Amino acid sequence: MFGIGTRDVGIDLGTANTLVYVKGKGIAVREPSVVALQTDTKQIVAVGNDAKNMIGRTPGNVVALRPMKDGVIADYETTATMMKYYMRQAQNKGVFARKPYVMVCVPSGITAVEERAVIDATRQAGARDAYTIEEPFAAAIGANLPVWEPTGSMVVDIGGGTTEVAIISLGGIVTSQSIRIAGDEMDDAIITYIRKNYNLMIGDRTAENIKMEIGSAGDTEGIDNMEIRGRDLLTGLPKTIEITAKEISNALHDTVYAIVDSVKNTLEKTPPELAADIMDRGIVLTGGGALLRNLDKVISEETKMPVLIAENPLDCVAIGTGKALDHIHLFKSKARDSR
Numbered sequence: 106m107f108g109i110g111t112r113d114v115g116i117d118l119g120t121a122n123t124l125v126y127v128k129g130k131g132i133a134v135r136e137p138s139v140v141a142l143q144t145d146t147k148q149i150v151a152v153g154n155d156a157k158n159m160i161g162r163t164p165g166n167v168v169a170l171r172p173m174k175d176g177v178i179a180d181y182e183t184t185a186t187m188m189k190y191y192m193r194q195a196q197n198k199g200v201f202a203r204k205p206y207v208m209v210c211v212p213s214g215i216t217a218v219e220e221r222a223v224i225d226a227t228r229q230a231g232a233r234d235a236y237t238i239e240e241p242f243a244a245a246i247g248a249n250l251p252v253w254e255p256t257g258s259m260v261v262d263i264g265g266g267t268t269e270v271a272i273i274s275l276g277g278i279v280t281s282q283s284i285r286i287a288g289d290e291m292d293d294a295i296i297t298y299i300r301k302n303y304n305l306m307i308g309d310r311t312a313e314n315i316k317m318e319i320g321s322a323g324d325t326e327g328i329d330n331m332e333i334r335g336r337d338l339l340t341g342l343p344k345t346i347e348i349t350a351k352e353i354s355n356a357l358h359d360t361v362y363a364i365v366d367s368v369k370n371t372l373e374k375t376p377p378e379l380a381a382d383i384m385d386r387g388i389v390l391t392g393g394g395a396l397l398r399n400l401d402k403v404i405s406e407e408t409k410m411p412v413l414i415a416e417n418p419l420d421c422v423a424i425g426t427g428k429a430l431d432h433i434h435l436f437k438s439k440a441r442d443s444r
């Protein structure tokens with residue numbers, strides 16, 4: 106209807122990862138949202154995985170940074186450059202014949218100014234035109250929930266910067282909550298715990314590895330201890346310590362319960378008919394944070410509702426953003442209204 110071909114793209118512009126979904130092809134790019142720049146000239150040194158490997162390891166004249174924070178653009182120019190790079194990468198795979206229409210996901214709690222910045226950065230990155238879709242709505246489409254039907258679906262998308270909780274019915278978000286607490290906050294909690302209890306300074310990458318390897322939202326039975334390396338704050342020298350999964354689970358407690366509270370608060374605001382639908386179908390978890398061990402069990406115990414982890418939780422938002430291109434007229438009118 107609006108000249109949409111098979112080459113339009115959906116972008117999951119995430120705090121931790123950026124994914125580009127090419128219509129008719131699927132996910133063409135899946136890279137960390139990290140850019141390494143020369144500090145003086147601002148010239149790009151590396152993008153994505155290569156840049157992520159540089160975090161905490163750059164010389165003085167290079168900085169590896171994450172241009173997105175808490176789900177929104179923290180560094181406009183770098184975000185636009187990163188998007189351009191990834192859109193070109195998708196292009197190199199032989200997919201665009203003309204400038205694409207681009208659908209980008211945004212957190213549901215975003216301000217109008219923050220949303221404008223995403224649209225402008227996407228246009229600057231080479232989009233013919235840009236539209237936004239709320240992240241939990243995209244996650245629900247990507248998780249194959251019946252979002253267009255008159256039945257309640259509940260999705261909890263736990264990313265790097267934000268956790269988005271939403272109840273969806275008839276193509277709209279009935280009620281939602283977006284908190285700026287998610288995977289990054291878990292990493293920070295691990296860093297703080299190890300610094301306070303062992304006087305050991307560890308980097309973001311190490312904290313994330315600990316979370317993925319031995320992190321758990323609850324029960325830690327059967328999870329091995331882990332040796333970690335950092336810098337002793339007293340001697341200034343490198344040091345190795347061994348930590349238990351129980352310690353990490355304790356360190357993650359507050360973050361996990363902030364997410365649980367957000368799920369409970371949203372459920373409390375859910376109309377009873379929709380709550381009954383969700384009781385039948387279950388709460389669906391998406392985003393990388395959904396992979397934290399036992400998080401599904403803890404949410405289920407606390408809410409007394411069935412909880413399921415979506416298939417490929419890290420891809421749901423990108424897939425949903427791409428699939429939403431089929432309904433671009435709905436987003437187009439919304440974009441026009443907001444101008």
Ligand SMILES: Nc1ncnc2c1ncn2[C@@H]1O[C@H](COP(=O)(O)OP(=O)(O)OP(=O)(O)O)[C@@H](O)[C@H]1O
Pocket residue numbers: 117118119120121122123175176240263264265266267268287288289313316317320391392393394395396397398418419422
């Ligand atoms: N196995 C795992 N266990 C725990 N956390 C994980 C695991 N795998 C990935 N994560 C976490 O998931 C987060 C990234 O998820 P995702 O890619 O969905 O976020 P994003 O879309 O970039 O962020 P946002 O939606 O907040 O903008 C990171 O914090 C990462 O550490």
